[in-house]
Amino acid sequence: MTHRIPPQRVEAAARLYETIARAGSIVLTTHLNADGDGAGSQAAMASWLRSRGQEVWIVNPTRFPPVFEFLIEDADWIVDAGDPPAREITARADLAVVLDTGEASRIVRVKGLIQHLPTVVIDHHLPGEGPLGGDGLRDSEACATGELLYDLIQHAGDPWTNPMRQGVYVAIMTDTGSFRFSNATPAAHRIVADLIAGGVDPEEMFRRVYGSSPARRYRLLAATLQSLEVDAQAGIAWMTVPSDAYDALDSSAEDLDGFVDYPRNVEGVEVGLLFRQAYSGATKISFRSNRYVDVQKLASHFGGGGHARASGALVREPLDTVRQRVIEAARQAALSERPARG
Template sequence: MSDLLAVPESRAFPLRRLLQPLLAARHVVLHTHVNADGDGAGSQAAIAAWLEGRGVRATIVNPTPFPDSLRFVLHRQDVVADLGSPEADAALDEADLFLVLDTSEPDRVGQLAPRLPRDRTLVVDHHPPGREVVGDVAVQDPSAAATGEMVYDLITLAGDPIPRASALGAYVALVSDTGSFRYGNTTPRVLAVAAELMRLGIDPEVVYRRLFATAPRRRLELLREALDSLGASADGRVGWMVIPHRVTARLGVSGEDFDGLIEHVRSVEGTEVALLFRETSPGETKVSLRSNGAADVNYVARQFGGGGHVKAAGATFHEPAEDVVDRVVDAVVQALKH
C-alpha cells in the first residue's frame, strides 16, 4: 500500500514547483471549468481547506455557479464567491495567486479568462494539454485518474497530514471521474488512495447518497424528456439524446442536473459511443461524448474545437442542436471505421 501511495516521480517533480508559490501566497483564488463537476469542485474544496489550514486565505470563484449538489464538500460555505458578486470582484482584485483546477484552456474558464494574469496563474489538470494554457506554470498529467488524485499528491508532497475536509473533496473527485471506480482509469493506485482517504474518516455510503441517490423531481422529468429523444445509428454503434433549450427552460434545470444523463445512452447494448446534445441557449449547443471501447472521442471533439479524454470529451457549438447532430454523428461514425 505504501508503495502505491508514493507520488510518481514524473508527477512529483512538477508538482513541487507549485508548492513554494502556493504556500508563500496570502490569498489564492481557485477556479475550475464551466459547469463544475465532482472532480473540479472536489479538487477546489480539497485545496481550499488545506491552504486555509496553512494560514493562506482561499476563495473559490468559478465561471458558472458552484453546484448546489456538491456544496457538502466545502469546509465552509462562504469560501465560494459567485462571479459578478462584490465578494468575487474583491477576491479577484486582492489575490496574489490564482490556481486553475481540472482544466487548462481559456475557453473552459469562460468569462474568467481575461482576469487571470498569466504570470500569477498556476494549473493542475489531468486532461491532455490543449492548444493554449491559461497560466505560466501548468502541471498536466493525463496518467492521473482525476485532478483530485493530483491534489492528494500535492498535499502529500507538502509533508502535511490530509485534512478531513480535503480528504472528502479528493474522494468525491476520484469517485466522480472514475464512475464510482468502474471506468478503465481505475488503477491500483487510485484504489489505494481511496482507501487512505477512507482511513481518514470518509464514509463511502454517505458520499454515494449525496452524489447519486438524491435527486430533485425536475431531474427525473429531464430524464423522461431525454429518453424520448433517444436515437441511434443504423448499426447501433452510436447512440444519442437531444435536449432542446425549451425543455431545460420549462423544467428549470441547471447544469448539474445533466450529470450522469449520458450514461443511459452509454448503457444501451451495442453502443460504442454515446452522445448528449443539449442546448445551453437557443443558439448554442454543448455535446458530450463518451466511449465504451477503443474509440477516441477526444479526437472527434477536437475536430469541433473541443477536447477532453480518450473516453470522455466535449465541444460547444454556437448553433442550435438541429444543425449540429448530424455532423457530430457522422464524424463519430467515420472515426469508428478506423
C-alpha cells in the first residue's frame, strides 16, 4: 500500500509544479530557527531542483542549524541573509518558495529580500494573522511540510535521490516526534516506508539528529528543569529557561529542542509551556497539549500560532510580565476545554 497524493492536493500540486518548473533560479526560505521539517524540506527541495538543472539557494532568516547540515549536498547552496551575496542572488532569482510557514512575520529579514519576487508557500500550519500571499501547497492535514514536498515531487515524477529521501525523512521524523505524536498518520508511515525502501537508514537518521547533542544542551536542560512548576488541578505545567545559564553555556535556540516535552509529559498534565527570554524585552513561549486543549487558539491570543497540539508565540514584552498572563490563559483553557467525564 503506497501513499497517494490526497485528492484535495492534486490541483494545487499541479499548479505549483508548473510555477516551479518555469523558474530558472529559485530561493528557498523557512521560518526563523529552522527545525527539522523546515531544514529537511529545504535540503530535499534543493537537491530535487538541482537535479533538474535549476539554480537553487537557501536563504534563511537565521543560521541554517548545524545539526541538519549533513542533509545539504553542497554547503555553497546556503547563503546567509545578512551577507551581500544574498542580495545579488535574490535580486536575480525568478521565484521564492517559503517552506513550513505561511506567515510574513516568521521569515523576518528575508521578507525584504524576496518581496519583489513571485512567492509560493508549502506549509502545513493553520493560517495565522499575517499570511503570505501567492499560490502554493498548503494543507494542515499533512503531518509535516515534508509530506507536501513528497507529494509535489511524486507529482513531478522525477527520480528520487538519497539526499531527497533523507531530507523528507528527517522532516517527517522530527515533526512527528519520531513517530509518536498524533500527526504520525498512516500517510506519514507510508511515505516513510517508501523512503526506507529507497535506502534511508532510520537508525543513522535518528543518531545524526538526536544522538549528537552538545553537552551544553544537557547542562541547560538540567538548569531549566529546576524551574518546573505544576498546577495539578488545572493540568498545566511550565518551565523557564534561565537566561544566565543560556548565556553562560553559549547556547543556541536548537539546544532547546524538546525541552517543552518535559512539562507536557508530567502525569496528569494537559498543557505544557516553555518560556524563555528571546532577546531583551521579548519572550518566546512554546505551547504543547496532549489530548484536548487547542494550543493554536491559545497561542493566537499572544500573536502566535502553529498546530492544535504544538504552537509558539513571540511576545514583545519582558518575561516576568507575560509569563503570568500566559499561565492564567492556559489554566483557563485547560479547565474550560476539559471534556466532561462519563
